[in-house]
Each structure stands twice: as structure tokens, then as C-alpha cells.
Amino acid sequence: MRIMGLDYGDRNIGVAVSDAFGWTAQGTGVVQRRHNRGEFDEIAQLVKDHEVTEIVVGLPKNMNGSVGPRGEICIAFAEELQQKLNLPVHLWDERLTTVSAERTLLEADVSRKKRKLVVDKLAATFILQNYLDSKAKR
Template sequence: MKWMGLDYGDRNIGVAVSDAFGWTAQGVTVVERRRDGSEFERIAELVREHEIGEVVVGLPKNMNGTVGPRGEICIAFAEQLRQKLKLPVHLWDERLTTVAAERTLLEADISRKKRKRVVDKMAAALILQNFLDSKTKR
């Protein structure tokens, strides 16, 4: 079964998918958020295109483990996804994944302009990879 990882942000949603075995995550694209909610249709297209069985949404928690306003928004997004896609949607602690993605891109000496284009899908890949890794450790 293939998994999809989503990094839900203010402007964009980073998208990553797993391989068929659920071992590795690869960043695929970035979906722009719209006022009309059309991002759900684009995500549904990607789910069909990649034959996704389950979805993982990053949950931004505070450093002390509590869920703040941003986390509440992600929980609501995950619930909407669950209803629209009719698929299992999991929430995964995403603390510092965007920071880790930025750091990796900086260390690879990627220009600021290019970093801006790939950081969201890289963060989605980190969220999904961490989730997949946790499943194999059980």
C-alpha cells in the first residue's frame, strides 16, 4: 500500500508519496491553497494518480507537546480530508520538520529561490518518512 504525506501550511501544502512497500518517501509536488477549497480536488487527483491507501498529515505541536491554534487548523484539515477522500487520515507530530528541511537545503548550498520552491515538499517527505520509520520499528 502507498501512503501520502502532507505538510499543511499557510499558503501551500507539500505533498510526498511512499513507494509501494511503504519504505521510502519522496517529495512530489506543492499544492497551492485556495479560498474556494480547490486544493482538496487536487489532492484527490494525486491520491488517484498515485493509488494512495492512507494519508498522513503533519501536526505542528508546540515544543512542550501541546497543540496550539496552528495544530487545531491542521486537525480540522485532516478531518475534512477524511470526509472528502473516504480514506484513513493520520496525524503525525511534525515538530521541526520544516526547520530540518531548510537546514538540509542550506547545507546542500541550494539558492534561496530554489529552497522556497522545494521546502514544503521536502518537509512533507520528512513527515511521511518519520511516520513510515515508526511503523517498521514496531
Template sequence: MRKLGLDYGDRRIGVAVSDVFGWTAQGVNTIERRRDGSEMDVIRSLVKEYEISEIVVGLPKNMNGTVGPRGEICIEFADTLREMLNLPVHLWDERLTTVSAERILIEGDVSRKKRKGVVDKMAAALILQNYLDANSTR
């Protein structure tokens, strides 16, 4: 079964999905956050569509390893997902993944306008790929 990677941000949630073997992560979507919480319905639909068995949520930590206010928000989001979907939800250190995603896109000569649309799903793919690599049984 596949794993879902999420980069939870203030305005958008980057989404990535693993292949069925859990070897590679691909960015698939960006979900706009809404005041009505409808992004949870979108996540529920993605879980069903891709037959997700586990979820990985990026946990932004401070450079010294502590969890700040942004991290606390992500922990609450992960807890909500766990309760709503009844699936294992793992928090994964996401320090510098958005910065890495930005750098990759800049090096690829992607315009600023296009970068804005894909940086979140690319960050989600990096978070999920790092998790898959660290937990690989190959």
C-alpha cells in the same frame, strides 16, 4: 498501496508519496492553497493517481507537546480529508521538520529562491518518512 504525506501550511501544502512497499518517502509536489478550496481537488487527483491507501498529515505541536491554533487547523484539515476521501488519515508530530528541511537545503547550497519552492515538499517527505520508520514492519 502507497501513503500520502502532507505538510499543511498557510500558503502551500507540501506533498510526498511513499513507494509501494511503504519504505521510503519522496517529495512530489507543492500545492498552492486557494480561497475556493480547489486544493482539495488536486489532493483527490493525487490519491487516485498514486493509488493512496492512507494519508499522513503533519501536526505542528508546541515544543512542550501541546497543540496550538495552527495544530487545530491541521486537525480540521485531516478531518475534512477523512470525510472527503473515506481513507485513514493519521496526524504525525511534525515539530521542527520545516527547520530540518531548510537546514538540509542550506547545507546543499540551494539558493534561497529555489529553497522556497521545495522546502514544503521536503518537509512533507520528512513527515512521511518519520511515520513510515515508526510504523515499519520490516
């Protein structure tokens, strides 16, 4: 039982996958968004390769908890993903995950060029790990 975490962005989709026990999240890469919607095929292949049984998509909420235009786009993406892959897709509050990822990379003294390459993957890892931690507490 592996769970995939996705950080859906304007240009890229950060990807993370849990270990087989569902305890830890590992960043696996970034899927580039395409105008022809080819990202769904690439995500489907990753689901197959990693034997994923469910997906968590980060939902960007406003600081007051409301869902804005960016959140609506993520909801539509999650619904389309669920229809295409026929897997459970959960939305998870991702407020400040990209900020946390950036801060972590800054503290690790990662160059700006390298940060751009890994920030989406790290944000997906944070989203998935927070989701896994919440499941463990239940």
C-alpha cells in the same frame, strides 16, 4: 499500498508519497492553497494517480507537546480530508520538520529562491519518512 504525506501550510501543502512497499518517501510536489477549497480536488487527483490508501498529515505541536492554534487548523483540515476522500488520515508530530528541511537545503547550498520552491515538499517527505520508519519499528 502507498501512503501520502502532507505538510499543511498557510500558502502551500507539501506532498510526498511512499514507494509501493511503504519503505521510502519521495517528495512529489506542492499544492497551492485556494480560498475556494480547490486543494481538496487536487489532492484527490494525486491520491487517485498514485493509488494512495492512507494519508499522514503533519501536526505542528508546540515544543512542550501541546497543540496550539496552527495545530487546530491542521486537525480540522485532516478531518475534512478524511470525510471528502474516505481514506484513513493520520496526524503525525511534525515539530521541527520545516527547520530540518531548511537546514538540509542550506547544507546543500541551495539558493534562497530555490529553497522557497522545495521546502514544503521536503518537509512533507520528512513527515512521511518519519511515519514510515515508526511503522517499520513496530
